[in-house]
Amino acid sequence: MDFLLQGLLKAFELLTTIDPETFSAVYATLVVSAYSLAVTLALGLPLGFCLGYFEFTFKKQVRVVVDTLLSLPTVFIGLVVYAFFTNRGPLGEWGLLFTLSGIAVGLTILALPIVVALGATAVESMDRQLRVTLISLGANRQQLFLSTLWESRHGIIAAALTAYGRVMTEVGIAMMVGGNIKWQTRTITTAIALETNKGEFAMGIALGLVLLMIAFGVNVSVSFLRKRY
Amino acid sequence: MRGLTHVYRGKPVLSIDRLDLPRGGIIGVIGPNGSGKSTFLRLAGFVERPTAGEVLFDGKPAAPFAPEVRNRVTLLPQEPFLMKRTVLNNVAYGLRIRKASDHLAERVDKALSYVGLDGKDFAQRPSYALSGGEAQRVALAARLVLKPEVLLMDEPTASIDALSAQLIKDAVLKARRDWGTTLIVASHDWQWLYGICDTVFHLLKGRFLGTGRENILFGPWERVENGQWGKRLADGQQLLVPKPPEALAAAVIENVTIMPQAEPVSGAAGQVTLSGLITRLALEKASGSIVVSVLVANLPFTATLTEHQVRNHELYPGRMVAIRYNLNSVKWV
Numbered sequence: 001m002d003f004l005l006q007g008l009l010k011a012f013e014l015l016t017t018i019d020p021e022t023f024s025a026v027y028a029t030l031v032v033s034a035y036s037l038a039v040t041l042a043l044g045l046p047l048g049f050c051l052g053y054f055e056f057t058f059k060k061q062v063r064v065v066v067d068t069l070l071s072l073p074t075v076f077i078g079l080v081v082y083a084f085f086t087n088r089g090p091l092g093e094w095g096l097l098f099t100l101s102g103i104a105v106g107l108t109i110l111a112l113p114i115v116v117a118l119g120a121t122a123v124e125s126m127d128r129q130l131r132v133t134l135i136s137l138g139a140n141r142q143q144l145f146l147s148t149l150w151e152s153r154h155g156i157i158a159a160a161l162t163a164y165g166r167v168m169t170e171v172g173i174a175m176m177v178g179g180n181i182k183w184q185t186r187t188i189t190t191a192i193a194l195e196t197n198k199g200e201f202a203m204g205i206a207l208g209l210v211l212l213m214i215a216f217g218v219n220v221s222v223s224f225l226r227k228r229y
Numbered sequence: 230m231r232g233l234t235h236v237y238r239g240k241p242v243l244s245i246d247r248l249d250l251p252r253g254g255i256i257g258v259i260g261p262n263g264s265g266k267s268t269f270l271r272l273a274g275f276v277e278r279p280t281a282g283e284v285l286f287d288g289k290p291a292a293p294f295a296p297e298v299r300n301r302v303t304l305l306p307q308e309p310f311l312m313k314r315t316v317l318n319n320v321a322y323g324l325r326i327r328k329a330s331d332h333l334a335e336r337v338d339k340a341l342s343y344v345g346l347d348g349k350d351f352a353q354r355p356s357y358a359l360s361g362g363e364a365q366r367v368a369l370a371a372r373l374v375l376k377p378e379v380l381l382m383d384e385p386t387a388s389i390d391a392l393s394a395q396l397i398k399d400a401v402l403k404a405r406r407d408w409g410t411t412l413i414v415a416s417h418d419w420q421w422l423y424g425i426c427d428t429v430f431h432l433l434k435g436r437f438l439g440t441g442r443e444n445i446l447f448g449p450w451e452r453v454e455n456g457q458w459g460k461r462l463a464d465g466q467q468l469l470v471p472k473p474p475e476a477l478a479a480a481v482i483e484n485v486t487i488m489p490q491a492e493p494v495s496g497a498a499g500q501v502t503l504s505g506l507i508t509r510l511a512l513e514k515a516s517g518s519i520v521v522s523v524l525v526a527n528l529p530f531t532a533t534l535t536e537h538q539v540r541n542h543e544l545y546p547g548r549m550v551a552i553r554y555n556l557n558s559v560k561w562v
Binding site: 127129130131132133135136137138139140141143147151154 | 306
């Protein structure tokens, strides 16, 4: 247990002295998660809403495919993205391998099915009487759409938070596509994996604490917004 | 409604050849669970489109979202449903989407007062903090604030407390008085419906039968004595009917008469006489007649009498009487 305690103490020291290597990993994590989440929400929320809201042919089949994609192994996504971005791959000339952008692409592929599936569930679980109520109060089609979106906001926020949590804590894609390059593509999670392998528990614990603090901050903000709206 | 048919999951749930509902009236719709009342109200309220046929408003075909009905016809569903907002924002929703937000707080307050709620106390309450009765009253206030030309209500007093039920009844009658709102109400509370409605329709298995005074008895039917068809009742009496088209067909019995004798007196051939207990007397507003409810074993029967007849026969709740009907007046649905 001593080494854990020493690790904890060292972790506080790294954080309070703003250790450059530690904060480089934090910066990389924030950048890739921000980019991937922005794209995921921009694409995934409308797709998820449409999947839950509209009736169309093959809707059930599309739902099965989306739900299946929720179980995609992260190392498989990493492998496929690596294969596409490597020099011999179809998108090799984009130069995205071993870059933060490349990691963001992989994380987007991971997070998109989460937002689509959970967003669709949030809309589908809306009370059927909402539609009757909105139409009977005089809503036109556009107002019906926007009001339904607003009423399902809590479920949609939960979908976004779930995706965010997944993206922040992912290791496989970041390792395979990013290469865990110090000062460049080393994220919190890949750094924890590396430092633990080296026996350097202090930095691993420090990074883990940072991860927790970020997650806590995000959840507190969302909780505040939920109460207000 | 003209040539209207509505199908749900491959099963026809409503079939109306022709139905005209007069403007400014109070129309009641009565029927057992599953008879199609809610479907009828959703179609008449332009919330859903029928599978076939058309619904007209002011003589012109209309459909959901059509501007000519969207701001004039409103439906209060059976289950009270409010959006995840405060009471004020729920009641004001219809005004806001019509861009009629002037004097919003005052209008919301007034609408809440129609249903017996104090705006100062309730306006800022979140919808989840309301009881079932309060929620239904707020839902009604959200419709009344729009001063609709037509207000349809699906079991507005079901599953709520007696005070809320009375406040809702008073509020809708006020709407009719003050704005000439046409009311169409589906309810099991036939005593209330007969008391306020100009017309009452009976809906069974998706079809309108008549004026709501019919007695409807459900199968299964069986062979009783002398090879006749009917039911053996819990008190030993036998309810007789003509041969049913199928075991579970519903029998519609009209023109039931009531006699003050406690013991049933045999009638002529083809007549069925049964003994029962008067449970209720209700005034039918439209005709001034008295609707008398009689419980025969565990089956309810109703008959319509004049005030003179009720007085002469000294009919009152709790009195044993005999009811009689003709076998050839039994129709099958």
